[in-house]
Each structure stands twice: as C-alpha cells, then as structure tokens.
Amino acid sequence: MNTEGSGTLQNPENSPEHQAVIAFLADPATHDGQQVQRVDTHISHIFLTDTEAFKLKRPIRTNFLDFSTLNRREAACRREIEVNQTVAAQIYRDVLPIVRRERRLQLGGQGDPVDWVVRMRRFDRAGEFDRLAERGELGVQLAEALADTVAKMHLGAPVAPEFGGAARVKATIEQISEAIETSPAAADLKDPLTDWRSRAQSELDKRTAQLNARRRHGYVRRCHGDLHLGNICLIDGRPTPFDALEFNEEMASTDVIYDIAFIVMDMLERGLRDQANAFLCRYLSATRDYSGLGLLPLFISMRAAVRALVAASRKEPDPHEPGAGERLAFAIRALRDQAKPRLIAIGGLSGSGKSTIARRAAPQIGRGIGAVVLRSDVARKHMFGVSPEDRLPEDAYGPGTTELVYTRLLRDAGRVLRQGFPAVVDATFLSPFEREQVRLAARRAGVPFCPIWMDCGPKTLRARISARTGDASDADVGVLEKQLALRAEAGDWTRVPADGSVEDTAALALAAIRSGSD
Structure with missing residues (x-):
C-alpha cells in the first residue's frame, strides 16, 4: 500500500521488505563476488565493495528528516547527488533502483522499485x-x-x-x-x-x-x-x-x-x-x-x-x-575565552621570514583561535584573480598597484579589529609612509599597536630567496637587491633578529609582540 503523505512508515526498518534489501546489498553475489563491508549511520546503511559504495536511506522519520516513503527516499537520493556535484563529482556517480524481477531483487534495470541507493566511487578512508x-x-x-x-x-x-x-x-x-x-x-x-x-x-x-x-x-x-x-x-x-x-x-x-x-x-x-x-x-x-x-x-x-x-x-x-x-x-x-583586538605589523625585506613568523605567531596571540593574518603577497594575487602561488607579471608590482594593496590590507585589518579579533599585517613596509599608515590604522580602531621589524643580513636573505618554491611571494634576488639599495630603516619599530632558526626567531617575535604595544 502506498503511504505517501500518511503518518505510516513505508517498509519500516524491522519490516521483512527492508531487511531483505539489506541482505541483498550485503551479499557478495550482488556485486560480482566482491566482499562487502557494511557501515551503519544514524540515517543510512552503506555497503562498501572493493571499488564502489552504495548508500541506502533508512526508512525513518525524525524532527529534521523524512525518509518514510519510497518516493521520499528516491527524492533524497537524487538530491544527494545534486548537492554533492559541485566539489565531489569524482565520488558521486548516480542513483540506482533496487527492483524486483521474477520474485528476485536486482540492482538497477527494469522492474518495480522496492528502494533506491546512491552509488559512489569508493575512496581510501585513510585519506579522510x-x-x-x-x-x-x-x-x-x-x-x-x-x-x-x-x-x-x-x-x-x-x-x-x-x-x-x-x-x-x-x-x-x-x-x-x-x-x-x-x-x-x-x-x-x-x-x-x-x-x-x-x-x-x-x-x-x-x-x-x-x-x-x-x-x-x-x-x-x-x-x-x-x-x-x-x-x-x-x-x-x-x-x-x-x-x-x-x-x-x-x-x-x-x-x-x-x-x-x-x-x-x-x-x-x-x-x-x-x-x-x-x-x-x-x-x-x-x-x-x-x-x-x-x-x-x-x-x-x-x-x-x-x-x-x-x-x-x-x-x-x-x-x-x-x-x-x-x-x-x-x-x-x-x-x-575570546581574544582582544590589537594590530601587529610585521615588516622587513623579502626573505626576512615575515610570513613564516606571522603564521607561527598568529595562533599564539591571545585566546581562542588567535590572530588573523593579512599578507600583502596574498592580497595582491587575489586582486588579480589568481591563486596565491601563481606568479604575476612584473607590471603587477608598480607603485600604484602597491598602494592599492596596502589600502586593501589596512581596510581589511580594520574589519578584523572591529569584529574583536587581533590582526597581523604581513608586508615589507619599506617606506615611512606605509609604516605611518598602519600605525594610524591602529589609532583609528582604538587598539594597541605592535610594530615588528624582521632584521636579517643580506647573505641570509639571498640564500632564502634562492631556495624558495611554491610561495605566494614573487620576489627574486633582483627584487631583493633593489630593496637593499633603498636602505630602509625601521625607525622605532621593534627589531627582531631573523638570521637564526625559525623556532628561535618565532620565540623572539612572540616575546616582542606580547611585551611591546603602544
């Protein structure tokens, strides 16, 4: 009897019909002799073979779902395929009926459906x-x-x-x-x-x-x-x-x-x-x-x-x-345990370890999840619609574009601060104007400001840049030489020696961040 729309479960879990479907899907003969592993969740039974997975909706009704009828279970199977296609199309294949033909159950094909399954590619669960x-x-x-x-x-x-x-x-x-x-x-x-x-x-x-x-x-x-x-x-x-x-x-x-x-x-x-x-x-x-x-x-x-x-x-x-x-x-x-807003600026020449130290320090700043890092190299890539690790042409680094990058960084940092989170701005800050603008951003937000300058020798800088792979920064040794020629001064920013190991430098930077804010 079709109970669509009624208050009765169609083929409830303890019914002979549903148990027969479970036994059919668990039978190696259904899958060309492959061994079958069954996994039960609170809303589904999943049957795993060597290469595929078959998900059977349990015939249940709760305060948040309704799989009570055959039509509802079919609709849920089709919707599962639909909502997972965007990012998991490699996994989700199709929806198959379990049909009865000549008094026997069959997976797919012509016949009267007794239930429906989502068929998926089986993947290595070690990668979950x-x-x-x-x-x-x-x-x-x-x-x-x-x-x-x-x-x-x-x-x-x-x-x-x-x-x-x-x-x-x-x-x-x-x-x-x-x-x-x-x-x-x-x-x-x-x-x-x-x-x-x-x-x-x-x-x-x-x-x-x-x-x-x-x-x-x-x-x-x-x-x-x-x-x-x-x-x-x-x-x-x-x-x-x-x-x-x-x-x-x-x-x-x-x-x-x-x-x-x-x-x-x-x-x-x-x-x-x-x-x-x-x-x-x-x-x-x-x-x-x-x-x-x-x-x-x-x-x-x-x-x-x-x-x-x-x-x-x-x-x-x-x-x-x-x-x-x-x-x-x-x-x-x-x-x-929520962190308090403050603005930390980490500057220095290319290769001085700004981004590495920002990443290491951010989770340790304050409570909860820590500080939000805003990196100039990443912001520039997103401005041009490419992923952070893609290289940009040289004309993407002109003075006008750089000014737009800093404007974007400080605007986003202001949003972070207004939401009650600490922010770490990671950029070279080579010019006095750039350093003053970030200080003013903290003042406008009414939060403490902590400026850190990564101090590193030219030999170390050249070696690090030469060894870079897969980084958001496009700076090469030629860019570094131009930066060195500018003889940028950190002014009153707190200098952190950055020639040593990442661990030692991160510890020094964190100590400076925790003790130094105006």
Missing part, C-alpha cells in the same frame, strides 16, 4: 581528514588547501535569503538545549548546560542585527551543512568535502561562517590550533568575509554543543571520543 588528524598528518599546508576548496564552494553557492538570520540561530540554541535536557546524561549536565545557554543567548543578543544584516546581504547560502573533518577526504591529492546535507534545506542553508565553524571547531577540539588558524586565515583571504568574524565564537560554540548533544544521547559513552561534559565545557570556553 579526521583520520589524517588522528595520525598527525593534517598539516598547515593541507589545512590551507582545504580552505581554498571551501572558499570556492561558498563563493559559488546559491544565496538562500529565505533561511538563516537571528531567529534561526535562536531556534537552534533552544533545540540543542532542549535535546540535551531530555538526554540520558541530562542530570550530569544541568549546571554547564544552564551556563552555556545563558552565554550563547547573551552572545546572540549582541549579534542579532549582524545576523539579520548578513542574511539580507547574501551571506546565507546553500552550504554543505555538515562540514566536519570526517566528511572531507583526499581525492587525487585534493581536499574534497562529501556527504553534504541533502535532507533538510533549512539546516543546510546557513551563514557561511556557521559552515566553516564546524571545521574550525573540529580542529581546535583536536588541539590543531595552528591548522585551524591557517584554515581560517586562508579562507578569509579568498572570501574577504572579515565582517563575519564576530560570529565565529558563537558558531564554534554551537557546533561544539551539537557534539555534546550527540555524546549525551548515547546510551553508553564512546571511549574513543570526548564525553558530553567535556564537549560542553569546550562550548563554554569558545564563548568565554
């Missing part, structure tokens, strides 16, 4: 980002490559103004709170939950106008919706988000900062602060969405609270995962 993180193989460069992928995905995502805004954030906070209150671990979480809810609501009150303005201005988009490290993998050496949320448009259509907050939270919770900072800075340099930064602590906290809810809902704790109390404590810290 959560597993890379567990093995200590998720480095800063990979985090930046991921940021490039996500930024491109968000910039091309459809705007969804019918969703998002402060009302949706408020509803999500309430839903998380109510679900934890009714979970098996509710009694142990009463006090921290009360604390979290109060802090989250207070932060929301401060951000209500901002959330609604961003909704009006196109920052609520049809995003991935479930962008944690376990839903990102390496395909052909490239970070590839997969398993985008297909079953609830409201949950998937959100502020882009809420989408990236899952990645940032996941990295921070795992102790990958350098990677989280590098991901965020690279993403922001591509999107220039610095005005959304102020929402990040609230959104990180909400993502962590969702993780706390998942842990609290388990009948038995997972010994391999943090508990609900630990995750709720993380959610509270995300709101409580």
